[in-house]
Amino acid sequence: MVKKQYLLYMVQIHTNFRLAELESLADLFNLDIDFSKYNADSPFFFVELDNDDQARQWIKRSILTKAIYEYWGKGETMEQLHDTIKNLEGFQTRKEQFKHSSFKFEFENFQGGKKKDMATKVKQMETFKYLNFEGKIDLKNPHETFTLIEEYESVVGNKAATVPLSYTFGRFVGSSDRSSMERYDLKKRPYKGTTSFEAELSLVSANIAQVKPGSLMYDPFAGTGSFLTAGGHYGALVMGSDIDGRMIRGKGANIDIKSNFNYYNESNKFLDVMTMDFTHNALRTNLVIDTILCDPPYGIRESIKILGARDPERFIGKENLVIDGEKAFLRKDYIPTKKPYSLDSLLDDLLKYSAERLPVGGRLAFWMPTANDENVETIIPLHSNLELKYNCVQEFNKWSRRLLVYINRGDTFNGPTNGGVQRSPSNFRERYFNHFNK
Template sequence: MLKMTNQLKRYLFWFAHEHVDFRLAEMESIFDMFNINLSTVTRPKEHPYWIVDLPDENVVHKIASRAVSLRFCLELWAQGKKKEDLHNSLKAYSVRNSDIFIGDRRSFKIVVETFCKHFSQCEKVEKIESFSYLPLEGPVKLKNPDVTLCYIEYYGLNPNEIPEEPYEHFFGKWIADGQRELIQKLSLKTRKFIGNTSMDPQLSLIMANQAQIRNGDVVLDPFVGTGSLLVAASQFGGYTFGTDIDFLMLHGRTRPTRISQKTREKDESIAANMRQYGMSSHYLDVVVADFSYPLWRVDLRLDAIMTDPPYGIREATERIGTMKINPVIEEHQATSHIPSKIDYGLNQIYKDLLCFSARHLKLDGRLVCWYPLFRDQYTEDQLPAHPCLELVANSEQVLSNYTSRRLLTYKKFREPETNDESIIMNLTDFREKYFALREETRKDKRMKKATERARRRENWERSNKESTER
């Protein structure tokens, strides 16, 4: 039977079962943003739910207004590992709270949710009828009822070993849905301007939540690309701008990413994306610039920095420079001169990024960025660090058997001092190792193919010899 304090109600947060490692970081950022102190009953590890005690529904609606990982939230009336336990708990709840049922003529419906197991509609109706003892006085209304009640059966995470009976049963009143519809709204399939590395909308929105973007915040993406992170930040009220060294990308002149598209349309740009989503008023601008060179005034203060730096795999890691000694640009070349570029290593990119964030973020402002690595070599001391920035979240997205990238969230807790420019790092050259590993894999495949061809030829020659001898 559920037990709650007089001041708190019990709620069930139910999550979409994707990007599992990001749930806690996103939700904890939202709780911190709204100064919500909650009492956790069951914390999500890999299972898709979180049970908490909160003061009232207003707090739940605040959380649901931002959470992208969240499917829905229930006021939890009953819970049990066995069906009988659930029904006993629910009957006790209805007796204890009889005053909320008596005289309540609002329409209602009961929906059945199952996790990791499918039931027919007839079976679901049978489960619904088992709750006929509830003292509900209003009419049943299947479309847009006043109250939606939800019964959930949780069968674990392994679809290959589904138990006969659920591990957990839940019953409660629906309070709010999360922001899952934003994923479809901001889909790359329908977006005007995209590129090879445009960020998935769900991850972009999660980044915006971990950056704690609120109305009026000023947000920068220093490796802006096609502006996916600006779109997500503006969705939550941020005023956004960015920089990128790629002139052709920012002017929409690169090769189209979509297979069916032969040439870029004239109006493809980040600004066009903002117009598409009705966010033009929150878009400041983008600038063609080399992040390794100082551009902004020293007193620039930002509420958040969100970015996905290039790794040197699908996008080049470049900065302005030359290998020549004492290069000279003639006066007649100045107007048409295109600066040469040299490699901008990951170590230097993250050093510049963290130093920039320490200088230009406001206190408690956040840097949210991706960091690539090899999974078998991961240790936390491999991550970038700065004396003014605290690492508050670290989530992994697996990319392959060998590689992943981690979404790192830093909070600025003090202003930098003169001796703070040194960065504590133990970074592996991701690009160099990635291509070395890829070349090694290709060699292994070529060797296997050559061995297989030799084996087949040997078998063929043996077969011919045996046929001749016969």
């Protein structure tokens, strides 16, 4: 089959996550895409695909892409652009194909340029006269949209550049899912808290984790359910747990994780959430969990605790304590004792659990904080059955967090492992409060 050239127009935000998102979505839809010409510094990615449907399918879930276009031409000047368009293979056929379609022109500026007035737009549109489009110009509901993207150098001296570096022209084929960022914006979400994760990167995480419609996604550190929300948006049936019952109960009538799903009209994606210590996991072992996506406790806003006693000797002989004829630990008001735990051990447990519960090919994705204030190597947790597929870093001033994404490759994989090793150099919480925030 003859392939066609398409142009991806991407955002220049979270560029460390862009390729991982595009690759994961391509793999999810079984698309064979050549990423060798991908350039992390450019908002454009030229790629060959079979047809428009493939292009639309690939990009419709992307958060870090704006849109995908059928490529028509590119040049450093308008004259050069027109030359490349006229020399495009199959140019005459293309012209014929859209000759009678209703259409409109759109103008995009990347990194500069002024907003164009109508007269400038008309003047520029007229230079495309040779396309001989005879269809009606329809600004509201056109059949085809042709877009001219001008790319500028970011800043020249102290001023935004006025002369474009390049002009690219294409036919709009499909938009991304970027508009969902507004829909899931935390500002508008009924139930949220200090641990809630922002919409943009939680949706990106769900894409890189390859959350699939109709599959089961589990967040073992659900908190206010940001990742459950993102997973539900991409069609998974979601369930979560958290050791802190207050997170699960929410903030009174209709302000809880479930009510967020109602608010988004996605209640059919919400299975349930429960109060549970992840390290004492009660989910049946033969439950197939397709994806695990989470944000484990960093020990910043919530301490890392698991069930158990800090000083077990104190409880010897009290295991079967009875109150009013009822075993204490079976009473509704029973609050189990908790003891501190290390992030390293918790992440070891998470990897082990994922290796045991995910199907082969299933993904585990989670966020891990690292400190940048001391020159210490970041050691990424590894498990012999899990392939570390992505390590996408989001930098802050003195600390960073990274999305780690693993694929379960099964028992025969035999990858490197570092379970049981102390990886975090020193107490992250203490350093966060005493160093990073000053």
